[in-house]
Structures are given as structure tokens and as C-alpha cells.
Amino acid sequence: MPSCSKSSIEIRRARPLLGTLVDIRATAPTTALAERAVRAAFAALDRVQALMSFHEPTSNVSQLNRQAAQHAVCVDGWTHQVLRRAKKMHAVSGGLFEITVAAALIRHGWLPRGATPRAAAAGCTTDLTLLPGNRVRFRQPLLIDLGGIAKGFAVDRAIAALRRHGATAGAVNAGGDLRVFGSLRAPVHVRRPESPGEFQLLTSVQNSALATSAPYYAARMISGHACVPIIDPRNGRPSRQSDSVTVQARTCVLADALCKIVWLAGADVAAPILRRYRATAWLLASNRSATQSTPARHAA
């Protein structure tokens, strides 16, 4: 609903994209400008989906999975950028951040088998080589899924589009990946992992990004355990962690990648990596009684 202040209008829109409902808010001097900025932001999200979706046979990700083990494949500059970020996060996390997880996600039913080739299970993100001219080569057959990191990148690009088209403040929320800019100081709530219909006020952010990984909605039972579609590269199996992890960072792509690292490594191991990126993590334990007996490690 449009709302007016003295000299600016805020509009809010949502569309189904990137496998979730993407919610965009934009403030601009006029409704027409705000509408134009929101349209540009959705166009950026559409473009990321077309380039990086595992499901789209014509996406860069599908092309790479089919061909990059045979020859170098030329990709869009945006895809190259995300892959560079993925390799960096893989390196700084000692291999915990991993994008060659599609085979495991297919095996457990989170991704469709489709027409994807079978890949050797031995490879990892290090076997993906970035070449000049936005080209990419796999040193051995790999199946990559950019999942959350692409969604985080999409949110960053949508924010850039809002700014470029004259929005003075705004927010983009793509199911777990959230970024706000401008004068908007936004209180942020998270769902309680044990009861996702209940919200907890987490923090309030301005010109910042947040990503949350949590078991609700995504978990499924595998061999009697609730598992989430985050593959632990140490054993190749879906994670059974049941807490909710939120990371705040400068950009959403960074927040999303760091969130996966905290999820898998735990807060203590991930602390130096968080410090390096000036990021903060929040953990919400799924067992409420256990959480109550645990004192806050640090007040917010």
C-alpha cells in the first residue's frame, strides 16, 4: 500500500521468484519513480534467476554442469562474479562453503534429476577454474548449485537497481536473504525455529544485509532424522542441525555464504571468519528450554 510522507512515497510489491516470494519496498519522490525502481529491481532478480537457476536448462549453471568438464564455457559477468565469491568463501572456510553439492541434493530429492549428467563425487569447488573472458572450466565432472549465494547476489543486484533508478530508501527480502538501504532503519524479526509462526525481534538494521538459515519449511526426514538441504562437505550428507542461524554482513551474498559456514562450523570455529568480514551471527536454539538455560554469550 502506498504511504505518503512530506516528500516521498513508499510502495511495496511481491512476486514469486527464485523459489520464494520476493518482497520489495522502495521510497522515491513520486509513485511513478518508485514503480520504475521496483520494476528494475524485479528485472535484476529475473536476470539472476535466468542465469543461475539449477532448474532452467538454458541457465549458465546448467550449461556449466553439462559442458564445463569437456571445455571452457563462457558465462555472464554476473555468474563469473558469483563463482569468484564462491571460490573465495570455499577457501576462507577451509572447504566448508561448497557449491558442488547438486549431486547430493538430487540424491535426497531437493533438486530434480532432470537432464543433468552424473558427476564424480570426488570433486569440490577448487576443481572449478575461472579463466579470463568470463570463461569457466571444471577440472573434473562437477554438479554445481549456486542456491543461496545466487539468491543473496540477486538481492544485492536488486538493491543496486533500486538505487540506480532513484529510490532513496528500500528493502529487498527474498525468503531468508534481506537487505535494506537508505534512511530506512528496519527492525528485523526472525522465526523461532521450534515454532516458525512466532517471531522474535532480532535487531534493527540500516544499510546492511542479513541471511538466515533455518530448518523450518526446508527440512525433510531422511533415515529417521530431520535434515535440511545444506550438504556437509565433510561427509557429503545433509545437515541435521536444527537451530536457526542469522548473519549480518555488508552485502547479502556475503551474509548468505557466511550463514552457511556458521551453520556447518558452529559459532566458535566461524568466529575468525566473521571478524574478517565484520559480520555478526545470531543463533537461535530450536530447543527452547535448553536455550533458556544458556546465558547469552554476548548481549546484542
Add this chain to the structure above:
Amino acid sequence: MRHPCILLPAVLVASTSGYAVTYLTAAQAQAVLFPETALAPVARSLTAGETTAIEKSSGVRVRQRELHLWRAPDGGWLVVDEVLGKHEFITFAVALTAGGAVRQIEIMDYRESYGAEVRNEKWRAQFAGKTATAPLQLDADIKNISGATLSCRHVTDGVKRILATHALVLKILH
């Protein structure tokens, strides 16, 4: 620098049981999806035979036989539909080209609820026949949620149902 990890105590929980956003009213959805176009409302209800055919073709249940339809001068359509999941109720608008392709989808209303209300048939019944003109405010204070919204699978199903409705009914409407 402070420790970068914060374990939140559960005592901070502010318990709420719902979340709702109104994005567009029916009139706003028309203006956003068909700017500067005069749309003509079309009154049409599905027959029992059409309902069965749409369900068979789309694999999605038809909850309401009454269609919320507007026609554009170029033969395009605006369809307002709603989907009801276990916890969520979503009203959305789809712009179709004259050929029946999806041009744009906009969410009009998103509401979710847990616990007593959603189990209660009355909670569900209040949405029968609604087209986002009377939004129900469950919790207006919660604007930014970090953490998943419910999946958009139901909206995807709803769009499938609309495409089947176009192919079987709208395409041959005069």
C-alpha cells in the same frame, strides 16, 4: 571487537501468531499490470464440467467456481485468484497475453497464521470469495522477516490452474 556470535536467549521472545501484508488492492493490481488500459470486467462462473476438466488438466484443485476476470482491449486477461496452504493464504493477480502466456504475476495479499486460527474452519471460511478488498491485519508491526517466507509452490500451482482455465474456458469466450 566484540564477539561476532550472539546466542539469543529465548526469554526475548515476543510471541505472535500471524503475519500479513497487503501489497495491492484489486484496483491497484489492474493499474500495475495493465497501466493506462481500460479493462472490462467479465462475469463468469465455471460449470461442473469445466471445473473437472481444469482440475484434470492442471492437477490443481479448483476451490472456487466464480472467476475474477478482466479483459484488455488487445485480448489479454487479468485474473485474480487465491491459494490456501496449511498456514498461508495468498491472493495474487496474473496478467495473461492474448495468446495465454503469463506476462506478469503480482502478489496482492499475503497472510499466514498458525495454531488455533488456521485449524479452525471459520478462519479458512472467512476467505471464501475474497479478492483482497478486505485485508485482515494479523500483525502490522512485523515488516521484515529474516528467514523463509512460506514456499511459493502454492502460487505456482495457482498459476497452473489459471493457465488451464485460459486454455479450456477463456480462449473460447466471446
